[in-house]
Amino acid sequence: MAIPDSWRTLKSWATQLGLDGAVALLDANLKEEIATDQKLTALGEAAANPKASRQAAE
Secondary structure, rough: OOOHHHHHHHHHHHHHOOHHHHHHHHHHHHHHHHHHHHHHHHHHHHHHHHHEEEEEEE
């Protein structure tokens, strides 16, 4: 997964500092980033890769 480690680092720091509100926001953002990455990966595999496969076969 291509999620930047900075999200996880910020969440860890916020946890260590007791910033529960920030932890919740960072966790929500991290989950959104993961979901977006998964959707874009699926889109790329479904749309881009078949075109490349057809071109390679020609």
